[in-house]
């Protein structure tokens with residue numbers, strides 16, 4: 001194959017209206033003003049937006065764009081777009097390409113079908129999209145053309161957030177200002193901004209498109225609802241980091257190329273543990289951009305898979321028996337002059353500051369573990385959490401032995417003079433030891449692990465937007481940062497107060513710190529003794545949104561109003577129920593229209609064979625016992641399948657009588673899930689007993705092991 005020899009850096013970011021592009025195309029004072037708006041959360045004037053829009057239009061048209069769209073993230077987990085062409089009448093039947101400041105900054109959409117959790121009635125269904133100038137505009141290309149995409153926030157007429165981005169932006173403002181305040185109390189006046197940085201590692205499966213097209217469960221629900229265990233799963237762990245198959249490699253190369261053009265620093269790719277499972281990690285960036293980029297990564301992966309006859313499955317648990325897919329959210333706070341506040345420092349004050357930020361995180365996680373759990377709750381992630389490959393539903397924090405030891409030493413006043421064999425250096429700030437963070441020490445079973453200079457939150461599901469969990473994380477840490485800073489600002493003895501904070505955190509919040517094996521059964525019991533919540537599913541997790549504690553937190557930091565939280569609660573349950581309902585219906589249909597008829601045909605075939613063989617066998621003094629025995633087993637299984645199916649269908653009928661989201665969600669969890677498991681159990685046995693040629697769907701063997 002002829003390989004195009006060109007520098008990939010030439011193409012990096014070509015589809016982004018980047019800082020470089022803006023600097024080149026905007027008058028200097030306009031560029032400076034825009035930068036100020038972006039960096040200092042300022043207001044975008046009409047004049048400014050006109051000039052920017054005009055430059056943006058020229059750039060987009062030069063790149064072949066014919067349309068623009070406000071690109072936003074409604075609460076259905078996807079990104080939404082509505083394309084408008086630039087074309088406008090110029091008089092005399094002529095056309096011009098038009099794009100104004102108004103079109104850039106504001107869009108009105110009759111988006112009445114997006115979930116609003118009761119925030120909007122359809123008769124007042126106006127929704128507004130407003131330009132988020134902190135995330136760059138970009139071009140989307142496909143075979144049919146090029147569109148300019150404008151990242152936007154999506155609100156109701158009365159300014160309630162109807163999307164993932166608005167609360168995220170509000171939470172960023174909250175945590176960044178609190179983190180800056182804390183830096184200032186340490187006398188650091190050089191720092192102008194503190195930014196939340198996030199790198200989200202993305203796991204996914206790739207399967208053959210032709211096989212996918214033969215399974216309604218994959219098409220309608222994204223996961224297999226049936227399928228017998230293949231002879232080999234992931235026991236040998238031979239897929240993990242294995243040589244990448246050429247067809248997959250071609251997909252990954254194209255995906256990288258596309259993402260680089262979109263300005264995404266796609267960096268790492270490898271085979272994951274489960275067969276047909278892969279991972280991509282970009283280089284971290286500011287959280288708002290990371291969230292937009294993660295949406296683009298998921299979207300682009302799906303699109304590019306199609307070019308290779310593949311389907312990219314982002315579902316958290318597409319297959320039983322093997323690992324599911326998660327998304328690791330690596331999170332840290334960095335100052336504009338390049339300091340990571342979670343990096344233990346060289347000077348005593350840096351160390352103390354580091355400890356204050358650590359205290360803020362530990363306290364936040366302990367106090368709001370229910371909210372953090374909620375931020376990862378979805379019907380599909382429920383199937384994964386607590387599985388042997390994924391963190392349990394209990395939130396705990398892993399700090400590493402060194403950091404734990406520092407807290408212990410300071411809080412218990414023990415005269416430990418060494419940390420992990422290294423000498424503690426007394427810097428003169430009380431008894432503050434030099435803090436080490438051992439980067440090589442990794443605990444892969446912790447849902448929230450300190451990994452040297454960042455926290456890795458591993459509970460998030462592969463298909464989820466990263467916005468919501470970061471909104472929660474930012475909010476809860478902002479709250480404890482504020483409490484810490486308030487105390488330090490008022491303190492007469494700054495060092496003493498800081499050490500008191502360390503001691504209190506150790507005494508009151510360290511129950512959430514755990515460094516053992518998070519996947520073990522003993523941990524569940526231990527966690528219960530410590531009083532840590534173990535919230536197993538979305539229906540139970542959703543309640544965290546309605547507590548007074550949550551309302552106070554989000555209201556104080558102006559991230560969510562009570563109504564918005566309530567809406568999020570409703571939407572969570574509504575989607576939970578709807579998705580399970582679709583699963584149950586899909587399964588019922590697959591059994592009724594495909595499995596049951598196939599089983600019937602096979603039984604008829606066995607009976608026919610027995611009849612055919614009877615006379616012949618009699619001559620040698622035998623009877624068609626084998627066939628008859630098989631027939632009778634099949635008949636028993638067919639009866640069991642029919643019973644399980646009838647029960648499922650009866651309950652599907654019952655579902656229609658339920659009237660509120662909570663009852664529906666609960667019914668799905670308690671009744672439909674069990675029915676589906678019952679159906680699957682019998683069907684999977686039947687699959688192993690039927691001739692492959694008569695089984696109506698591609699099997700796990702084929703789905704997971706056929707890509708060559």
Ligand code: ADP
Nearest residue numbers: 197198199200281282283284330331332453454
């Ligand atoms: P792992 O060992 O889990 O594969 P890596 O150290 O390779 O983790 O990093 C995984 C992700 O974390 C990458 O997306 C990377 O860019 C991101 N990351 C690294 N440092 C930071 C940081 N300070 N803040 C946020 N994300 C970070």
Ligand code: MG
Nearest residue numbers: 201328456458
């Ligand atoms: Mg990781």
